Amino acid sequence: MAVVVVWIVEGTWPACVDAARRHAPEDAEIVLLHITGQDIADAAHGAFAGLLGRGHPERDPGTRVEQLAAASAETLLQAAADRLGRPCTRVERTGRAEREVLAATDGADLLVLARDGDRTRVGPPSLAPPGRFVVDHAPCPLLLVWPESAPDLTTLPDRP
């Protein structure tokens, strides 16, 4: 059975779910994958660490952010599963997004992802560094979609 991994990212995920619905084979196993970056909680931990002498580690906002992030990831995957409307597996991982996605696509038959860069014109900047890294290193075929309608080809740079 073919395995289709759908990378769910805040703000751009509906396009990926729609693409999976349209293009994944009927009998494919669909995996909805969300990555929670550690950097946001770390920034909160860091800001608290910078407050010298406050003690009370239980007041560390980073810990609270970690809990909130886990809850929000669950909600997001639930929303994605509802939109997909067919049986699927939900996978939540923590770490550097691009590395975790590559690890999760090992052995997959297709990865669905959205452009995560500048969406006003066609061209290489439409991929931000994490998206670029995944596209360049993916071990499986990719389905790369625009989060909304694609910009038209008049945004193509002039011929040199």
Place this chain on the structure above:
Amino acid sequence: MAMLVLVLVCAVVRPFNWPEAVVAVPAAVLVVATGAISPGHALDEAEQLGPVIGFLAAVLVLAQLCDDEGLFQACGAWMARTAAGRPRRLLAQVFLAASAITAVLSLDATVVLLTPVVFATAARLGARPKPHVYACTHLSNTASLLLPVSNLTNLLAFAASGLSFTRFAALMALPWVAAIAVEYVVFRRFFATDLDAGAQAPPTGDAPELPLFALVTVACTLAGFVLTSALGVDPAWAALAGAVVLAVRSLLRRRTTPKALLRSVSVPFLAFVLALGIVVRAVVDNGLDTALGHLLPDGTGLLALLGIAALAAVLANVINNLPAVLVLLPLAATSGPGAVLAVLLGVNIGPNLTYAGSLATLLWRRIVHAHDAEVQLGEFTRLGLYAVPASLCASVLALWASLVVIGA
């Protein structure tokens, strides 16, 4: 000097999870006992720090009680509603909220109480939370320039500068606005991609009730600051009055307990500040003043102010802004209030350059706690490299203009 290093290392590393005061207080006693600082000087320092610490305690309690009253939850709901699913607008709301809360209720309130609310709000809208959470951490430093209560460093400088509350605020208003404006421009550009990603309008649930009583109390406390300083009374009394009003109400409504109130006063922290002040005074008395005195530019011209702010920013990153301000204040105070305020610009904006406000903090935490997940420093530091020099320059220029127009 060794004692200061020991106190700082223990404050950063927190061996056995001890409160920082456990090492700092005996160290302060020791420097007095060994004669490194004369009892007269130590008493002098304690007398100067006493009212500052009282002021700080009142503000910490006030912020915690505002949270108990639901002020921060209401703030989150307001941001979600007015952002209307647009991440750029949400960022603007976060800037407004974080700037106001930091200025009035101190940076602790923004870091501890507002940051989780902002994360939850962004998550609820389906927006990428990174720009908004990073904005909280940056503004807790940058937006803490305005009032003496905004930051412990300000309270210390306020006591040393001899300025009145209103004069302090008047001189710092323009630098505060300038620094926040620069941060906003940097954030809009730096996180352009994240802010482009869409978000959904929030589910229209019941908006939480606006905690009017807490808001009015905070507004009255602010008015009290102006009034007390006009009458020549210590503005700490206004903060105390605000905290007492909210505390009595919360106790009557059983929203808080005397024990929780005492915990929000954070006695070990206050003891730590007092002890750190005495140890630093001992180090300054024993030769650090002459060593650093050569480095600190004289006067309050634009270049001198820039030099002072830059030195303060570097020192805040190498050690931490709290000891940095304690070391620099006695030296800057001789050049007048302008120099003292320039020190504040440096120590308040500077910490945004490194992840935990100081390299020392970060390195020690890394070594001692051996974080199993790698800390991603690259992006945060890159953001700091764009934001800190630009906002520091803009705010120093604004301070210089304020000093020329209003006069120290």
